Amino acid sequence: MDLTRFETLYTAEQTRALDRCAIDTHKVPGITLMSRAARAAFDCLISTWPQPECVQVLCGTGNNGGDGFLVADMAHKRGIRTTVLQVGDAEKITGDALLARQQALANGVEILPFAEGAVLPIGVVVDALLGTGLGGDVRGEYATAIAEINAAGTAVLAMDIPSGLCADTGRVLGHAVRADLTVTFIGLKRGLFTLQAMDYTGELQFADLMVPAQIYRQVPADCHRLELEALLDDLVPRPATAHKGLYGTVLVVGGDYGMAGAAALAAEAALRCGAGLVRVATRPEHVAALVARTPEVMPRGVESGEELQPLLEAADVLVVGPGLGQSPWAQYLLQAAVASGKPMVLDADGLNLLAAQAVQPRPGMILTPHPGEAARLLGISTAAVQADRFAAARALQDKFGAVVVLKGNGSLVAGDDALLLSDYGNPGMASGGMGDVLSGVIGSLLAQGMAPLQSAALGVCLHGAAADIAAEEGQRGLAASDLAPVLRELLG
Numbered sequence: 001m002d003l004t005r006f007e008t009l010y011t012a013e014q015t016r017a018l019d020r021c022a023i024d025t026h027k028v029p030g031i032t033l034m035s036r037a038a039r040a041a042f043d044c045l046i047s048t049w050p051q052p053e054c055v056q057v058l059c060g061t062g063n064n065g066g067d068g069f070l071v072a073d074m075a076h077k078r079g080i081r082t083t084v085l086q087v088g089d090a091e092k093i094t095g096d097a098l099l100a101r102q103q104a105l106a107n108g109v110e111i112l113p114f115a116e117g118a119v120l121p122i123g124v125v126v127d128a129l130l131g132t133g134l135g136g137d138v139r140g141e142y143a144t145a146i147a148e149i150n151a152a153g154t155a156v157l158a159m160d161i162p163s164g165l166c167a168d169t170g171r172v173l174g175h176a177v178r179a180d181l182t183v184t185f186i187g188l189k190r191g192l193f194t195l196q197a198m199d200y201t202g203e204l205q206f207a208d209l210m211v212p213a214q215i216y217r218q219v220p221a222d223c224h225r226l227e228l229e230a231l232l233d234d235l236v237p238r239p240a241t242a243h244k245g246l247y248g249t250v251l252v253v254g255g256d257y258g259m260a261g262a263a264a265l266a267a268e269a270a271l272r273c274g275a276g277l278v279r280v281a282t283r284p285e286h287v288a289a290l291v292a293r294t295p296e297v298m299p300r301g302v303e304s305g306e307e308l309q310p311l312l313e314a315a316d317v318l319v320v321g322p323g324l325g326q327s328p329w330a331q332y333l334l335q336a337a338v339a340s341g342k343p344m345v346l347d348a349d350g351l352n353l354l355a356a357q358a359v360q361p362r363p364g365m366i367l368t369p370h371p372g373e374a375a376r377l378l379g380i381s382t383a384a385v386q387a388d389r390f391a392a393a394r395a396l397q398d399k400f401g402a403v404v405v406l407k408g409n410g411s412l413v414a415g416d417d418a419l420l421l422s423d424y425g426n427p428g429m430a431s432g433g434m435g436d437v438l439s440g441v442i443g444s445l446l447a448q449g450m451a452p453l454q455s456a457a458l459g460v461c462l463h464g465a466a467a468d469i470a471a472e473e474g475q476r477g478l479a480a481s482d483l484a485p486v487l488r489e490l491l492g
């Protein structure tokens with residue numbers, strides 16, 4: 001899968017390596033990078049808030065603070081009422097940050113020690129407290145300063161990353177600045193796109209600081225941000241001679257008592273994403289309802305693995321788990337499905353039965369856990385999964401030898417050597433059935449001949465993008481069945 005068409009996402013350490021490469025290898029002075037960072041941020045500030053009443057810059061004692069001093073210098077030169085509030089021990093400031101501080105002072109910028117109540121509820125606050133040097137939960141005066149920024153109710157611009165947000169995981173480390181605008185430099189940080197990040201970054205702007213392009217080749221990074229339009233280009237146009245046999249047969253296995261709708265949602269999604277034929281193996285009592293809902297889908301009642309066999313043989317791809325439950329019935333069907341060797345998407349209770357070792361993993365699986373299911377599969381807590389979603393996705397892939405979709409805010413796809421992030425989607429997706437739809441979408445793409453990693457990547461982006469379009473009418477009350485028609489529009 002050609003990953004070069006996607007933006008690369010970096011950890012804090014990789015971003016520091018980019019900085020060092022620019023400075024040490026390509027001889028771009030650090031203070032020059034800092035000036036360019038400040039210029040990029042100041043230009044964003046003025047274009048967003050053209051005539052601020054004042055600019056208050058809260059500076060830490062590292063290079064993030066250094067960026068802040070130079071922003072203050074630019075605002076002061078522009079005739080804007082500017083104040084720098086110094087957080088942390090100014091005696092600790094060294095290197096480029098010290099040069100920047102001295103430059104601001106020499107140009108008449110007012111730098112005051114931060115004190116409680118010092119942040120005025122006017123103008124624009126620039127958060128230059130902490131950037132990629134954040135280590136551990138925010139402590140001391142920094143925590144107080146962050147709380148004051150958030151309480152002031154002003155417009156807030158965050159330098160590089162909202163202070164307190166972990167650049168690697170998107171976690172809030174104790175306290176974090178809620179910014180209206182974040183201007184990030186040189187490399188897009190992974191933590192800006194997952195977990196809690198979207199509640200803290202506000203609008204995100206990127207500035208490459210005109211660093212030599214070679215540095216991006218000299219610093220390896222394995223995470224990429226997916227882009228739907230590029231993935232849609234991978235879809236093969238349909239020839240005039242197209243027939244349903246070309247587009248595969250998807251067999252959905254699930255829909256135990258009280259959960260027939262889950263199987264129906266997965267089946268409809270598979271149909272609406274272009275599968276040639278869609279069958280459902282479910283409880284006999286659910287057949288009529290499934291036909292009534294989607295007459296194109298072919299449900300069959302099965303009571304055992306033996307009865308499932310002919311359907312398994314006729315299928316190209318299996319989607320096992322939507323409404324499956326964990327009863328003996330579910331286990332028999334899952335065991336037969338795994339034994340068939342057919343490519344399969346495993347979701348919901350299929351994953352829980354895998355976690356309980358009712359079946360063993362085998363090649364050709366695509367796992368689609370939410371954080372709780374991922375926790376059960378890894379034998380850790382959900383909090384531990386969310387604490388580093390990137391690590392959890394990799395761990396799942398390593399443990400089960402499968403392509404993995406770790407769902408949630410900033411869904412991750414791990415497979416082959418790729419670690420892919422989809423930042424499509426919205427909180428309206430927090431409703432039952434959304435996962436069933438996703439499993440059907442991925443199964444459909446797989447049945448149409450896409451490779452597993454590609455099916456998972458495109459499936460996740462399609463699913464989130466469809467939910468974003470459907471949520472234009474409101475996030476609350478967004479239902480899984482709202483996605484099917486939009487999926488079809490997006491696939492064109």
Ligand SMILES: NC(=O)C1=CN([C@@H]2O[C@H](COP(=O)(O)OP(=O)(O)OC[C@H]3O[C@@H](n4cnc5c(N)ncnc54)[C@H](O)[C@@H]3O)[C@@H](O)[C@H]2O)[C@H](O)CC1
Nearest residue numbers: 033037062063064130131132133134135136137138139160
């Ligand atoms: N390197 C460059 O040429 C450029 C860097 N840019 C900016 O620099 C920051 C990264 O700067 P760094 O000095 O590495 O760290 P920070 O300024 O982010 O913070 C270090 C500072 O904060 C204190 N600290 C760390 N963790 C905590 C905590 N949990 N609680 C309280 N205090 C903490 C630590 O003691 C240090 O004093 C990068 O983000 C960019 O903004 C330029 O933009 C580009 C050139």
Ligand SMILES: [K+]
Nearest residue numbers: 130159161163
């Ligand atoms: K910051």
